[in-house]
Amino acid sequence: MKIFYAIQATGNGHISRAMQLYPYLKKFGEVDFFLSGSNASLNLDVPVKYTSKGCSLFYSACGGLDYWKITKNINLYNIIKEAQSLPIRQYDFVINDFDSITSLACKLQKVHSVQFGHQASFVSKLTPRPAKKSLMGEIVLQHFSSAPKNIGLHFENYDSFIRPPIIKEEIQLADPVDKKYITVYLPSFDRFCLEKAFNDLPDIEFHWFLNDITTKTTIRNVTYYPVNQTYFNESLISCHGIITGGGFETPAEALYLKKKILSIPIQNHYEQECNAAALKKMGVPVVYEVGNHFDKIIVNWLNSETINPEIKANCIPETLQYLFDTYND
Incomplete structure (x- = not known):
């Protein structure tokens, strides 16, 4: 089996998760990674076959987002061109950890995929939101990397398709x-x-x-x-x-x-x-x-009082088996 795994490289969490999953994924088949984004700082010790500047977040100096820099680095023409040329039809299985190019490529090329990761948990309305919801924020979470199937990761099991965090x-x-x-x-x-x-x-x-x-x-x-x-x-x-x-x-x-x-x-x-x-x-x-x-x-x-809520670590083999079974349903 040939597996295509798209990683969002805004921040280090997606990269850390991919490195943790890779040894387990290899048991299912040959894995090629697509690294999309440009502002992570961790070195990625997995076989990256494709790269893109993608859509990345950039920060202001003291705790906010730099919207000008974010907008300046988005090239819609290149995104569409990359989505059309991304060779995902060569693969038996497409896993998308919050990458918009892969999501668009699957739609344009009519290839099945599964959105896997933390952001996939927000497909559920049961996942916690702030008191004041953001319309634009909800649009991004629901559509940025949408896929026919979703397997989310979160602190708690808010819905049937949400699993515990991947803990190193x-x-x-x-x-x-x-x-x-x-x-x-x-x-x-x-x-x-x-x-x-x-x-x-x-x-x-x-x-x-x-x-x-x-x-x-x-x-x-x-x-x-x-x-x-x-x-x-x-x-x-x-x-x-x-x-x-x-x-x-x-x-x-x-x-x-x-x-x-x-x-x-x-x-x-x-x-x-x-x-x-x-x-x-x-x-x-x-x-x-x-x-x-x-x-x-x-x-x-x-x-203040120290709060120690109990959370579980993800059983990776079980979750990956569920992921592959879900993909083929």
Whole structure:
């Protein structure tokens, strides 16, 4: 069997999931990957056969989306041309993890596919949303990478086709400890936006992962790390808590390890607002703006009760078997 797997390379969660799934997928057949997008920072250790600039998100300096840069990097003519020429008819099975080009290619070339991943869970109206829904956000979630079949991943089983998160083996096999420091992963924030707040808390040690850091460096109470999966896994396993965005994979791993979490969703990022709504339902603190008093927000968070909702790790062989069975129904 020949398998085509499309990965959205906006952010690192899709890439991390693909690397975790690849050894299991190989048991079903030969896998070729299509990497669509241009702003992930993790190296992808799988056989990438096709690449595209795709549709990527870009961030402003301090926690928001850069809509001008997003719009400037979208070329509709190229997207349609790539969708028409993408050789998906050569494959027996098409898996789409939130890529618009693959979705369009399947429609134009009349090829069956399955949307698999976190975004697929939003096909269900039962998946948590914020109190104020976004019409445009809903359109994106419902149609950006739509497919005839959907298998979603989320914190909880909100609907029959939604499965637990893919948790990396390193996390599942870890023996978590508490070394009292705070891990920070906020890719939509530049260093200057938050550094003063961390330095104003000299008694707290921070491990801060930043895209523009190339070498691990400690300055005062902050150790700056490059975005590296090995470093990050080690930091998360031994931290007291993590300050992160409103993504899916990182909060899921932190929940699995029973770490204290502070979620700061990217401003006007509807999917992250939906994730934040789900986290809030589970009792996890969410902050929508850091302002000039982020140090006080951190102190209040650390002094608050730690919430440890139970989440399960995905049984990958079982989910993949379900995926292939669903595809052929």
